[in-house]
Amino acid sequence: MKLPLLILFFSILVGRVTAQSDSITVAKPIVIEDITKAMSKGTQPGFRIDIPQVKKKGTVDALAKAMKSENKALLQQVNNEYIVRGTTIQNISPRPLNVYGIVNEYEDHVELLFFYEQDSTFLSKEKNETEYLSARKYTRDFAVKAYRVPFRNGLTLRIPS
Numbered sequence: 001m002k003l004p005l006l007i008l009f010f011s012i013l014v015g016r017v018t019a020q021s022d023s024i025t026v027a028k029p030i031v032i033e034d035i036t037k038a039m040s041k042g043t044q045p046g047f048r049i050d051i052p053q054v055k056k057k058g059t060v061d062a063l064a065k066a067m068k069s070e071n072k073a074l075l076q077q078v079n080n081e082y083i084v085r086g087t088t089i090q091n092i093s094p095r096p097l098n099v100y101g102i103v104n105e106y107e108d109h110v111e112l113l114f115f116y117e118q119d120s121t122f123l124s125k126e127k128n129e130t131e132y133l134s135a136r137k138y139t140r141d142f143a144v145k146a147y148r149v150p151f152r153n154g155l156t157l158r159i160p161s
Helices: 002-022 056-073 128-150
Strands: 025-028 030-041 042-052 074-080 079-088 097-105 109-118 157-158
Touching: 030 109, 030 128, 042 128, 056 097, 056 109, 109 128
Parallel strands: 025 157
Antiparallel strands: 030 042, 042 109, 074 079, 079 097, 097 109
8 A cells, every 4th residue: 555655656756846847948058150141132141040949029029129229220021031221230330231130930949140231241251350250249149138038038047057
């Protein structure tokens, strides 16, 4: 009689531990990658970044908010591309930029492709390294902010050691 009760107790305990561990989400690193990809203005240099555990709508809303806070720039959608024309992002350059973003949603993450154009030339490490590296940092910082949103909305965050 004691053995079946003991087995029942342990199975309930294991079930609770499993249920609790499912609710804990481990933070994944945000990695930015230099790319050359096709977009509306041909094949251009830019950045690719995956943001885990977010949705496309929330990411696009965050992008619109980030651009608006920079200088009241408006985000336009043309097909699958989001464009901000003539925006000044002081962290990248004092000169106006056109920013092109492609947001692809997958089951467990959103993929962002960003392209920055200044004076009809896309930022690249070879042509304008200072602005390119600043744009790279700006893109990564944006992704980190977008990644934090789900955790503010109730997910538990556990940083891997």
